[in-house]
Amino acid sequence: MPDYQPPLTLTPRMLALVAEISELVGRLSAQEQSRLTPQLRRGNRIRTIQASLAIENNTLSVEQVTAVLDGRRVLGLPAEIQEVRNAFAAYDAMAGWQPDSVEHLLTAHRLLMHGLLDDAGCYRAGGVGIYRGEKLLHMAPPPSRVALLMQDLLAWLAATELPALIASCVFHYEFEFIHPFADGNGRMGRLWQTLILSRWQPLLAYLPVETVIQTHQGEYYAALAEADKVSEASPFVLFMLGALREALLEAVAGDQVSDQVSDQVERLMAVLQPGVALKASELMELLHLSHRHSFGKSYLKPALAAGLIEMTDPASPRSPAQRYRRKLL
Incomplete structure (x- = not known):
C-alpha cells in the first residue's frame, strides 16, 4: 500500500450515490451494448468533446465539431479547431492506456495539446495560479514537487481499494489540485476520470458526463474551491457522483425512448430525399x-449526431440560408 492517501471522508450520501449509480449502470449495460452502434x-463522443472544450471557453457548437471531424470547412479560430482534432485523437486512443501509467498520462497530454503548447506532454516548469x-x-504546488506528487497519486490509484466511482472522483480532484501541466489540466482531469471509469465499466467510455458538467459549470468550480477550503476531496466527490448519476439517468431515459427517437429520425429521413x-x-x-424546439431536439440533432444528414453550410450553423441533406455514406 502506498504511503500517500488522499484526504477523504466517506459519507452516507456518497455511498448511497455509488449504490444508485451502480444500479443505473446495471440497468443500462444489459441492453446498451447492442444499442450502442458505432454512429x-x-x-456521444462528439458531445463529450464539445462540452469538455466548451468548459475551457471553446466556442464551437456540436454541429461545428461534427463538421471538423468530418473534414469539412468550419469558420472558427484555428486554435479551437485544433483543440477539437486533438481531443478526438486523445479519446480515440484512450482504450490503449492504463490509468496508473505516467507514460500514458504524458502521451495523453501530448495528444490533447499538440500544436497548442510548446511543452505538451511535459510537466510544467513554472508556478501556476488559478x-x-x-x-x-488556487495556487498549485511548486513545479519542483509536481513529478513526485503525480508519482504518489498514480501509485495510490493503482493500489486503492476504493470503488472505481469514488476513486475516479478523488483522482480528478487531486489532479486538478496538483495542476501538473502548464495548460490543459481541466480537460485532462475529465479525460482521465473517464479512462478510470471505463476500466470498471466499458460503456462509461461513451457516457457524455461532460455535458452535465458544462450545464453545472459554476457548481463544478465551486466544488473544487470547497474541496480546497476543507483540504479534502469530499465536496468534489459528491458533485461528480451527482453529475455521473444525472448523466446516467439521461442515458437510461434515452434508452427507454430509443425506439420512439429512431422512429422520429426515420420519419425525417423518409421526407428528405437523396x-x-x-x-x-x-x-x-x-x-x-409546428414546434421548432421539439423538431430540433427529437429529429434534427439526433440525425446530425448519427451522421445521417449534414448541413450545406457547416461553417455557419445558424445561417438563415442553412439547409440539410442526406449524408453520403
Missing part, C-alpha cells in the same frame, strides 16, 4: 410539425 458512440477574474482561487437539400422550416412542413 451513436461517435455522437484565477476567476482577478481573484486567486440529392435534395431543405431548410428546417421546409422539413417541419413536410413532417407536419
